[in-house]
Amino acid sequence: MRFQKVTLQGFRNLPLCEVELAGRRTFLCGANAQGKTNFLEALGYVTALRSFRGAETRALIGHGQAQAGLAFGLEHETLGASRIMITLKPAAREVMWEQGRVTRLGDFIGRFPTVAFWSQDNQFLRGAPALRRRWLDLTLAAMDPVYLQALQSYTRAVAERNMLLKQGRGDAGTLEAFEHELGVHAAVLVAGRRAGVEAISALFHAAHQRLVPEAETAGLVYAPDTTAATASEFAALQAKNRPRDQLLKSTERGPHRDDIELLLNGRPARQFASEGQQRCLVIALRLAQAAYFKAKGGVTPVLLCDDVLGELDPSRRERFWASLEHDPQVIATGTSLPADADGWQVLQVENGRVLS
Numbered sequence: 001m002r003f004q005k006v007t008l009q010g011f012r013n014l015p016l017c018e019v020e021l022a023g024r025r026t027f028l029c030g031a032n033a034q035g036k037t038n039f040l041e042a043l044g045y046v047t048a049l050r051s052f053r054g055a056e057t058r059a060l061i062g063h064g065q066a067q068a069g070l071a072f073g074l075e076h077e078t079l080g081a082s083r084i085m086i087t088l089k090p091a092a093r094e095v096m097w098e099q100g101r102v103t104r105l106g107d108f109i110g111r112f113p114t115v116a117f118w119s120q121d122n123q124f125l126r127g128a129p130a131l132r133r134r135w136l137d138l139t140l141a142a143m144d145p146v147y148l149q150a151l152q153s154y155t156r157a158v159a160e161r162n163m164l165l166k167q168g169r170g171d172a173g174t175l176e177a178f179e180h181e182l183g184v185h186a187a188v189l190v191a192g193r194r195a196g197v198e199a200i201s202a203l204f205h206a207a208h209q210r211l212v213p214e215a216e217t218a219g220l221v222y223a224p225d226t227t228a229a230t231a232s233e234f235a236a237l238q239a240k241n242r243p244r245d246q247l248l249k250s251t252e253r254g255p256h257r258d259d260i261e262l263l264l265n266g267r268p269a270r271q272f273a274s275e276g277q278q279r280c281l282v283i284a285l286r287l288a289q290a291a292y293f294k295a296k297g298g299v300t301p302v303l304l305c306d307d308v309l310g311e312l313d314p315s316r317r318e319r320f321w322a323s324l325e326h327d328p329q330v331i332a333t334g335t336s337l338p339a340d341a342d343g344w345q346v347l348q349v350e351n352g353r354v355l356s
């Protein structure tokens with residue numbers, strides 16, 4: 001897939017920007033806080049209708065603006081030339097794809113894959129489990145509408161059960177109904193996560209080997225919160241935990257507490273990997289995400305590299321370029337043009353304006 005034309009209006013600090021992207025390599029160059037990451041964030045939004053920074057819709061709308069508009073002209077392996085228009089309002093979002101309005105998220109999410117490499121990825125190993133869970137959910141849901149549906153339904157069921165627990169209205173019969181519902185969706189989630197992590201782990205190992213010359217092995221393991229696997233096991237678990245949950249006023253156990261662990265040479269990387277090793281692991285994980293999207297959806301994702309490649313030493317950067325498969329479109333940012341950017345389209349970003 002390739003972005004050809006990008007028009008943004010009132011998106012964060014970009015009041016109006018219209019850009020034609022030429023070829024497969026674009027570098028956005030500018031001082032700090034000019035709008036480079038904001039531009040990448042707008043492009044990344046098209047994949048899962050979410051900010052890769054995890055920002056709320058409200059934060060994406062320019063200060064003082066009522067709404068933000070994003071329009072993309074894309075070249076797509078399976079869909080041909082595509083046009084997408086997204087309008088963001090504080091409490092609503094509208095997506096137009098070709099001439100029609102998108103009403104079911106599952107019809108749209110994941111069709112336009114992008115993978116963002118950005119500075120906060122460095123927190124991936126040592127940050128809270130929610131960060132890793134969010135990444136895994138986004139990766140799996142983008143490629144599987146059944147998983148997306150289960151994730152939405154599970155999240156809703158937990159929120160409703162929590163609401164009952166908080167209000168103290170949770171009599172056994174009512175809670176039991178939610179627990180049954182919760183169990184059905186939990187079983188889909190854990191099965192999807194187990195299979196997904198196994199598939200991504202193999203791609204992660206391969207990407208890491210291409211990136212790092214040392215004979216190191218990288219892997220990913222699923223760390224579920226409980227051993228329950230079937231709908232009835234999950235429902236039974238919630239029923240057993242009910243007295244404790246009623247005291248704590250929250251659903252304490254379940255897939256919403258799952259985690260994944262990155263391994264380096266069979267050991268938890270978060271405890272043993274050096275800073276440099278961690279950086280390579282996280283980049284390899286993003287490459288694995290791109291490979292997973294390609295394998296599942298048949299579309300080569302666009303890589304959005306926010307000031308990340310500058311952190312790699314020249315030999316690792318060279319290997320990064322050599323490790324890219326299927327000649328993806330790469331849109332990178334930085335405060336100065338790297339030495340290996342020959343032949344790139346260069347756009348200057350200055351105070352919310354993107355200039356060619």
Ligand SMILES: Nc1ncnc2c1ncn2[C@@H]1O[C@H](COP(=O)(O)OP(=O)(O)OP(=O)(O)O)[C@@H](O)[C@H]1O
Pocket residue numbers: 011012013014030031032033034035036037038039058059060061062063307335349
């Ligand atoms: N909703 C918003 N409305 C207006 N401005 C915003 C909004 N959200 C963020 N900004 C501003 O946008 C500016 C540019 O942010 P951005 O993250 O794109 O910087 P950058 O060019 O990537 O810089 P760096 O090199 O420091 O990462 C910042 O000054 C930020 O405060």
